[in-house]
Amino acid sequence: MDSVITVRRLRVRSRDTTLVGPVSFDLAQGSTTGLCGPSGAGKSTVLRALVDLLPSGLVRDGDLRVLDRAIAPGRGDADLRARVVLVPQTPVVFGGSILDNALFGLRHVLRASREVLRERAERALREAGLWQEVADRLDAPAHTLSAGQRQRLCLARALALEPAALLLDEPTSALDAQSRDTVEESIAALHGRRSVLLVSHDPAQVERLCDTTVRLDRPAAAPAVAVS
Numbered sequence: 001m002d003s004v005i006t007v008r009r010l011r012v013r014s015r016d017t018t019l020v021g022p023v024s025f026d027l028a029q030g031s032t033t034g035l036c037g038p039s040g041a042g043k044s045t046v047l048r049a050l051v052d053l054l055p056s057g058l059v060r061d062g063d064l065r066v067l068d069r070a071i072a073p074g075r076g077d078a079d080l081r082a083r084v085v086l087v088p089q090t091p092v093v094f095g096g097s098i099l100d101n102a103l104f105g106l107r108h109v110l111r112a113s114r115e116v117l118r119e120r121a122e123r124a125l126r127e128a129g130l131w132q133e134v135a136d137r138l139d140a141p142a143h144t145l146s147a148g149q150r151q152r153l154c155l156a157r158a159l160a161l162e163p164a165a166l167l168l169d170e171p172t173s174a175l176d177a178q179s180r181d182t183v184e185e186s187i188a189a190l191h192g193r194r195s196v197l198l199v200s201h202d203p204a205q206v207e208r209l210c211d212t213t214v215r216l217d218r219p220a221a222a223p224a225v226a227v228s
């Protein structure tokens, strides 16, 4: 299976301290890959490194390739961010309508008519499993949505970009069990069609959703390898 993201001996450092890694893994096309490990092992930092959005003061080394293109660190690579999209742990919903929120991001990379943009939004909302619930109120303020719907709206916003890879950082950790189930259903439906790297603390969730797991340990421990 082709690799969408290839990571080799990736480390993130702050001055002389290694905070994360080294870690090596592949995100295969169509795979849902779990990124697991203890608190502080660096799961969120790895996701940020993959979109070249590390906090200032942190640097990465090692090799990162996206669709077989080498990504140099710290270049603020806009093309990379349209291809590899990070959905943060806490849903970020902007002022404005549900439709505006779904299109935020896409509007910056695609100059197209309202009709084309709306079609892309509808497709993304369907893919995120939210369409049925919002089709008749796309112009309603996005803040009227529930927490689980907001998370799926963020998923739709990312999917509207038609990314090569989707990075999900603990997408259900802030949700109740019912909302978690609906978000999980949406993620499960992406399997085989999208390439997803999923950070999760929950081994049962990884078992339910992922076909492969990468374990990340704190830097003093052995390098991480794909285990299944």
Ligand SMILES: Nc1ncnc2c1ncn2[C@@H]1O[C@H](COP(=O)(O)OP(=O)(O)OP(=O)(O)O)[C@@H](O)[C@H]1O
Pocket: 014, 019, 020, 037, 038, 039, 040, 041, 042, 043, 044, 045, 046, 055, 056, 057, 058
């Ligand atoms: N901006 C920063 N400056 C310095 N150190 C940082 C910064 N951000 C994160 N770290 C450190 O990097 C390490 C990895 O943090 P990270 O949040 O990525 O871990 P995590 O595995 O996602 O943890 P959790 O499961 O608790 O969310 C930690 O030691 C953390 O203290």
